Amino acid sequence: MANAEQLAIIKSGIEAWNAWIIHDGGIEVPIDLSGADLSGAYLIIAYLRDANLSGTNLSGANMIDANLSGADLSGAELGACLSGANLSGANLTGANLDGADLSGANMTGVIR
Numbered sequence: 219m220a221n222a223e224q225l226a227i228i229k230s231g232i233e234a235w236n237a238w239i240i241h242d243g244g245i246e247v248p249i250d251l252s253g254a255d256l257s258g259a260y261l262i263i264a265y266l267r268d269a270n271l272s273g274t275n276l277s278g279a280n281m282i283d284a285n286l287s288g289a290d291l292s293g294a295e296l297g298a299c300l301s302g303a304n305l306s307g308a309n310l311t312g313a314n315l316d317g318a319d320l321s322g323a324n325m326t327g328v329i330r
Contacts, residue, residue, distance in 0.1 A: 220254040220274075228256070232264055239265045257295075272309075277317070287324075 224244075228235045228251065238244040249269035258278040268288040279298040286300075288307045296310075297317030306326040 219250075220252055221250040224249060225251060225254050228259070228261075228264075232261055235261075236263070236265055252290075 224247075227238050227244075245265070249266060251266075251274055252270045253273045254271075255275045256279055257275045259276070259280070261276075261279055261281045261284055264281060264284040266289055267285050269286070270290050271286075271294055272290045273293045274291070275295045277295045277297040281298050281300050281303055283302040283304075284300070285304045286308050287304045289305075290309045291305075291313050292309050292311040294310075294313045296313050296315050299319045300323050301319050302322045303320075304324045305320075305328055306324045307328070309329045311329055
């Protein structure tokens, strides 16, 4: 289940999310957005390294250049624009990639 505080921050906008990560020490806290509905979200350049996004609905999300390295995306709906995203070491086991744009994405060491 997603962390309610983190979910509220990311839903308030990518600027607020990245500011929380960089300036407010969020980078030190495990990111848990598991099972959240982030369909259609604007997450360009989002910092989601090592995040728990298992079972998250990201259909239609704009995640250009997002950092998802090491993220757990198992069982997630990934029909998103992930162009240029860093997915190195991410867990995509059981993820639905139908409609995903992975052009230019770093897929090094992805677990499928």
